[in-house]
Amino acid sequence: MxxxxxxxxxxxxxxxxxxxxxxxxxxxxxxxxxxxxxxxxxxGRDIPSVTDPKAELGMKLFYSKHLGLDMDVACVSCHHPYLGGGDALSLPIGVEAVDPEVVGPGRLHKDTGKSYYDGGPTVPRNTPSTFNAALFDRTQFWDARIESITPVKGANGSVGSLLVPGNSDYDRILWANGEVSNLPAAQANFPVTSPQEMRGFDHPSLTTKDAVRDYLVERLRGANGNSDLNASALSAWLQAFREGFSDPTADAATLITRKNITDAIAEYERSQLFVxxxxxxxxxxxxxxxxxxxxxxxxxxxxxxxxxxxxxxxxxxxxxxxxxxxxxxxxxxxxxxxxxxxxxxxxxxxxxxxxxxxxxxxxxxxxxxxxxxxxxxxxxxxxxxxxxxxxxxxxxxxxxxxxxxxxxxxxxxxxxxxxxxxxxxxxxxxxxxxxxxxxxxxxxxxxxxxxxxxxxxxxxxxxxVKERSCLQKWVPDYDTNESKLLDLLEAKL
Incomplete structure (x- = not known):
């Protein structure tokens, strides 16, 4: 040596x-x-189990293409458990994939589309792993654009306010604890608003990040005239939220909210503890x-x-x-x-x-x-x-x-x-x-x-993390009618 x-x-x-x-x-x-x-x-940390009802709901949301504005992408398109909680690519390909079901090195971008395609990937930064998301106390993202104002060891950003982007990365706003539960929940608010990642380039009337988020809530509720999903899919989402929040009689307006969506996704991510x-x-x-x-x-x-x-x-x-x-x-x-x-x-x-x-x-x-x-x-x-x-x-x-x-x-x-x-x-x-x-x-x-x-x-x-049989509990069961109604992405790896 x-x-x-x-x-x-x-x-x-x-x-x-x-x-x-x-x-x-x-x-x-x-x-x-x-x-x-x-x-x-x-x-000393509070780590959920992937079998907890809220985490199970989060898994369904994480895998569903209904959270992609153009319904051609899901969170799991770039964050698959079998790929280290990422996508095994240098730079991700979110929307406008040749085959939306392909995840990982075989994922290619269409040579047509609206994302200024130049022959290469359209997302400029490597995909961070979702593994051990429950262990961060200070920041999220490569540039720490989500950050805890008063970080507390072991709290995962659940104490005090978080500083997050407004309509641009440098337009900074505060989200209080009541608006978002922790750092992973705050992070879950942003890929859906990124044109290259999940938002896409249609729906030009949605000019702010909040407008995109509100539209997705309305989609899952079938509210305010949103008819993107049929009655069977809307019923399946309502039932999934009732199970996830252990409230079997609540209506969609009560259960299907932006906070509940991101909290559930965060619980699924936070359950991915591999230490x-x-x-x-x-x-x-x-x-x-x-x-x-x-x-x-x-x-x-x-x-x-x-x-x-x-x-x-x-x-x-x-x-x-x-x-x-x-x-x-x-x-x-x-x-x-x-x-x-x-x-x-x-x-x-x-x-x-x-x-x-x-x-x-x-x-x-x-x-x-x-x-x-x-x-x-x-x-x-x-x-x-x-x-x-x-x-x-x-x-x-x-x-x-x-x-x-x-x-x-x-x-x-x-x-x-x-x-x-x-x-x-x-x-x-x-x-x-x-x-x-x-x-x-x-x-x-x-x-x-x-x-x-x-x-x-x-x-x-x-x-x-190297055994698919061990990771299987973080992958949904595709052989159900519910998985089809929720449009869960069954990744081709």
Missing amino acids: KRLAVSGMAAMMLFFGGCGDENLDEEISVLTQRYGLTGDPAE DNPWNRYLNGERSAISDEAKRGAILFFSSYEEGGANCVQCHKGDFFTDEQLHVMAVPQIGRGKNHDGTTEDYGRENVSLDEEDRYRFRTPTLLNVEVTGPWGHDGAFVTLEAMVKHMLKPETAADYDPNTLFQDGILVQCEDTKSNTQHALEQLERNRASGVSPHRSVDFGDEEVRQIVAFLKTLTDPC
């Missing part, structure tokens, strides 16, 4: 026997005690739960720069492995871009704050189950976990990034400005380092150290 300058704890361990296998557990113990790790990020991983078992005394290679990777991960480590823990903090803060890490810029000035760059948090100092800042993702949540980066620029780790160790290598490593159909047409745009992000990172804004340093680790860190990251994978 290659090490840099060693001091402090690492020097002590070397003095009392070096880095031999017999000392790995002791060294990890010192590090994990330093950071107060227990292996259980869900301790029973080898690292958890290791920290609870099962020393053989992870390999010696992974143990060496853990030491690199948690050790400071001065101790010869990668200091990943400075941002991937705690048992949830994220500080939920935003940082510039200069992930190569691919895709259509997302900004307020019409270029092909993604400005990240600046799109929310309109502060140039926030340019290229993105939220630290959790590393739980990271093995199955690729491609990685805010735009899915890296298609292997090894490549993502190498970038994080030394972002300067992004100057030589090769988009030809991408596998997604049509995406290269959106990479013509990748080199120059990535260089701009690298320059911002260097400015942040020079000014002390960024604590990140580059380290010269070789392939062996990268393999060790990747081996450690794989110990954060709950085995359930």
